[in-house]
Amino acid sequence: MSRLRSAEWYEGDDRNAYIHRAWMRRGNPEDALDGTKPQIAIANTASDLTPCNMHLNEVAESVKHGVWAAGGVPYNLPVVSLGETQVKPTAMLWRNMAAMAMEEMFRANPVDGLVLLGGCDKTIPALLMAAASVDIPAVVVPGGPMMTGYFRGQALGCGTDVWRLSEEARAGEITGAQFLASEQSMIRGKGHCNTMGTASTMAVVAEALGMTIPGFAGTPAADARLLALSHETGKLIVDMVAAERTPSRIMTREAFLNAIVAVAAVGGSTNSVVHLLAIAGRLGVDLTLDDFDATGAGVPVMANLQPSGAYLMDDLYRAGGVLGVLAQVRDLLRADPITVTGRPLVDYLDDRPVYDADVIRPREEPLMADAGIAVLRGNLAPRGALVKPAAATPELLQHTGPAVVFDSIEDMRARIDDPALDVTADSVLVLRGCGPKGYPGMPEVGNMPLPQKLLAQGVRDMVRISDARMSGTAYGTVILHVAPEAAAGGPLAVIRTGDLVTVDVENRMLNVAVSDEELAERRASASTEAAYAAPVRGWARLYVDHVMQADTGADLDFLVGSSGPDVARESH
Structure with a gap:
């Protein structure tokens, strides 16, 4: 072992080493700060x-x-x-x-x-x-x-059953009181x-x-x-x-x-x-x-x-x-x-045992044969978008439908249950302004709730697309992390309600039926741009100014790369 890093603080007889050791004694053994431990x-x-x-x-x-x-x-x-x-x-x-x-x-x-x-x-x-x-x-x-935890004898999955039970309550399959009663058992x-x-x-x-x-x-x-x-x-x-x-x-x-x-x-x-x-x-x-x-x-x-x-x-x-x-x-x-x-x-x-083959499937009988996270690209997501096929409805992994576009989370929540909303089970729900810069912070809202009128008809999944994330406990045919996000000038900013969107997971495609020329000519609406985050101070301002896109990890641009363990200056 080479010289300990902490020895830079504790070794020596000078004033600095004295200060570092003396202030850290606090009942430690005599040899705790001798540079060897x-x-x-x-x-x-x-x-x-x-x-x-x-x-x-x-x-x-x-x-x-x-x-x-x-x-x-x-x-x-x-x-x-x-x-x-x-x-x-x-x-x-x-x-x-x-x-x-x-x-x-x-x-x-x-x-x-x-x-x-x-x-x-x-x-x-x-x-x-x-x-x-x-x-x-x-x-x-x-x-x-x-x-x-268990509710009425049924095991509860944290998060996952929140989404399930809340949709059942919205669909009228359970009462609001029953939904709230499950809260006591969830955690x-x-x-x-x-x-x-x-x-x-x-x-x-x-x-x-x-x-x-x-x-x-x-x-x-x-x-x-x-x-x-x-x-x-x-x-x-x-x-x-x-x-x-x-x-x-x-x-x-x-x-x-x-x-x-x-x-x-x-x-x-x-x-x-x-x-x-x-x-x-x-x-x-x-x-x-x-x-x-x-x-x-x-x-x-x-x-x-x-x-x-x-x-x-x-x-x-x-x-x-x-x-x-x-x-x-x-x-x-x-x-x-x-x-x-x-x-x-x-x-x-080596020889790792499995004690329940229904929980951990044998290789020849997987839960799903080919269902890792898939990356989609196309004119709607030039730098990529993600979908989790294991959590999706198989029939929706290849789908074309008209977009129903929401400019923000608030816009979506205000209109999603409006009986007059022009939406069918074939529609593609699109939520923008929820990426790293747009909200800011890329919230877990990509798994949008389904319109109440469709829930009442028995619909339990639809294609949903956004520049947001979703909880890992969530499920559904949800396409996430669209890059570039709308607030960074991505195509998501300019698609319109009624545009035909095609999802083809097998061929890794996500496209909107609008020509490249028209997409380039379109401009984001005033309501779209007004929904983007515009912090004026503090961490949120620093974040929006420097955060990178989801396809590179959404870190800050000046934090990429290792800086190593060295401290630049002695303080005393």
């Missing part, structure tokens, strides 16, 4: 306003015990936390801010290694983006999904959503990238084994510092390709695409939308989990876990990428 920061996203991460203070204590046991010195480092269900207008607006703040704190402090505690959707991506930019040894502790206890939504997907991504102890992702938050693995992670980070095993050594291009395979195999969230692109951008790894199509589109879905399937995350854990799923697609994984342990991920897939 790795100083470990536990980047902790616990917050009472991030309900899915509330339990991470308990997890941090287990990590601390592991760090001490291995000869390191642990420190709790609270970092920016984002509660997906709580913050407005959307947690995605602050993912980059959280990553930037984390990066600066990791670099500025005397730490040699990082344990990254995340759970809710944006916390693991932000932590990985920050750790990648600083590039000191780091390992993820995923906070885990909650145990399943059973600690942890994040129990579906294969974005939180679960990003835990899978962290494991497939090699950034967790193999087998950790998907461990339920309430399971005592999560604390045991957290203790082991605390011990491991001390070894990682000695081995100088940094994120850039682990998260190689091939590791990202493994993550794409993993997302497809579990039927993961489309949000993983924008996060993986952003993490790769911080490392300088060449990853594009084409990689998602080339590597992931043909991968079979092996996990029978909501929203694509029937089961929930605690079922996946008892059936064999994430490694049980990956073992079914081992032939599609790259063999070389290592994990935080120093061993390749594929080494952990």
